[in-house]
Amino acid sequence: MHQDYRCLRILIIILIISLSVVMTDSLGNCWDENFENYDVGVFPSPDWLNSGNNEVYVDNSRSISGSKSLKLIGVLGSCWGAVAHRKIGIAAPFSIQFYVYNGSETLYGCHPEYGAVLLHTGPDWSTWVRYLICFDSDKIIYGAGRGVQHGPEKGIPIGFYTPETWYKVKITYEIVSSAVRLTYWINDEYKGSYDSALMPNENDVAYVSIQAGEGSAWFDEISVTTPQVEAKFRLSSPLKNYNPYNAPISAVFDHSSDGPYGTKDGLVIAYTGEIGDSQNAGSGCDCYNSINNQIFRINGNYTGARSCGSKYYLCYDEHPGFDYPVQNKTPIYAAAKGIAHIPNSFPGVTNAQTFNTIEIDHQNGYKTYYLHLSSQNVSEGQTIDDLNNPIGYSGDVGSPGAYHLHFEVQKEGIPVDPYGWQSQDSDPYQRDKNINLWKSEINQGIINLILIE
Numbered sequence: 001m002h003q004d005y006r007c008l009r010i011l012i013i014i015l016i017i018s019l020s021v022v023m024t025d026s027l028g029n030c031w032d033e034n035f036e037n038y039d040v041g042v043f044p045s046p047d048w049l050n051s052g053n054n055e056v057y058v059d060n061s062r063s064i065s066g067s068k069s070l071k072l073i074g075v076l077g078s079c080w081g082a083v084a085h086r087k088i089g090i091a092a093p094f095s096i097q098f099y100v101y102n103g104s105e106t107l108y109g110c111h112p113e114y115g116a117v118l119l120h121t122g123p124d125w126s127t128w129v130r131y132l133i134c135f136d137s138d139k140i141i142y143g144a145g146r147g148v149q150h151g152p153e154k155g156i157p158i159g160f161y162t163p164e165t166w167y168k169v170k171i172t173y174e175i176v177s178s179a180v181r182l183t184y185w186i187n188d189e190y191k192g193s194y195d196s197a198l199m200p201n202e203n204d205v206a207y208v209s210i211q212a213g214e215g216s217a218w219f220d221e222i223s224v225t226t227p228q229v230e231a232k233f234r235l236s237s238p239l240k241n242y243n244p245y246n247a248p249i250s251a252v253f254d255h256s257s258d259g260p261y262g263t264k265d266g267l268v269i270a271y272t273g274e275i276g277d278s279q280n281a282g283s284g285c286d287c288y289n290s291i292n293n294q295i296f297r298i299n300g301n302y303t304g305a306r307s308c309g310s311k312y313y314l315c316y317d318e319h320p321g322f323d324y325p326v327q328n329k330t331p332i333y334a335a336a337k338g339i340a341h342i343p344n345s346f347p348g349v350t351n352a353q354t355f356n357t358i359e360i361d362h363q364n365g366y367k368t369y370y371l372h373l374s375s376q377n378v379s380e381g382q383t384i385d386d387l388n389n390p391i392g393y394s395g396d397v398g399s400p401g402a403y404h405l406h407f408e409v410q411k412e413g414i415p416v417d418p419y420g421w422q423s424q425d426s427d428p429y430q431r432d433k434n435i436n437l438w439k440s441e442i443n444q445g446i447i448n449l450i451l452i453e
Helices: 002-025 227-231 444-451
Strands: 029-033 056-059 069-074 082-087 094-102 113-120 129-136 140-143 156-160 166-176 179-186 189-197 207-212 215-225 267-269 275-277 322-324 338-341 358-361 366-371 373-376 392-394 405-411 414-416
Touching: 056 082, 069 082, 069 207, 094 113, 094 129, 113 166, 113 215, 129 166, 129 179, 140 179, 156 179, 156 189, 207 215
Parallel strands: none
Antiparallel strands: 029 215, 056 069, 069 215, 082 207, 094 166, 094 215, 113 129, 113 207, 129 140, 140 156, 166 179, 179 189, 267 275, 322 405, 338 358, 358 366, 366 405, 373 392, 405 414
């Protein structure tokens, strides 16, 4: 009977994992549009619907790929913009990506903006709308507009632009607790995440709308996707005897950092939203106690750094990675396939050899770093295909007596947290978007609970 019960529990785990894989593999583009299948000079119906003026048509004077794009012309000096709507097709969260080319006319009407992208509850400009982004006549890009019955509601400045230039834009729309979270990239540069109040009509959002409030704007390569598609690159634990959720952690990635080992701001903020404050600093270290003098939980196995003494102190201010305290000569494994390097330096560290560092270039913008190794088991330029062979062994090189692995992930040279951001509050980290990169997305606690004897 006991054996049958255990088999049933194992079967449940397999079913959960299988369902997770099926759900992940089914994610992808909801739709994409490059306007190549429409005749020049016509409105792109039936996929798109028009509710503004009639100056919306497929144009062949400029494009990103192929030979066509969609041109919109808002009436100069008036309040009669050009708008095209298309059904989103999926529920939040979703990402919208597009290219926009803004005109250079002098704008003087009541909608002095070139290109803009909005969300509507219906295929009509007069329905409830949330402004996502607009390219204003003052050459400022505005984002994170709140929801209104109908615009304009520009939001806050997130950058500048030059007219008559193509810009690549990606926006992720999420509903988090009682807020809408909008995350922006302009020309692949992260511009931050912004929260605004959840409005009564939010759940009725059904259409993405592109418009030219006044003057001209061209749009091309528009797509709506699920954000999970961005996270298909996954990491395995560099410690085979642990997974990321039961590994001992002595120092965390600091989400209040302005750069690796940058200007100390007196705060350490973990991916869980837990905060250490310098007003409660440990003696002689950059580890800070919580305001209410509580222990830090993190993944449930937080130890704190040896120099600061205990899990009552969160370490370290401006730290760009995770420290895993393990015994000397513990095997260390590559977190994903790639090309191994033995760097003299890497972003944030000018003396990488002092810490006996290995870099794995995953050839997709991501690199992982492994520091303080007692020995290395790879050579410069070696291809790493087998993740079951150690790339090195832990040690204390560069930190005498403090045996641990410093594990760091960088995306395009910017440190990111492989645990993502798991608090209901906004992520204070402004250098890039943090997403959970670990392979196991199933709550390890649930699996452990099922397996309890």
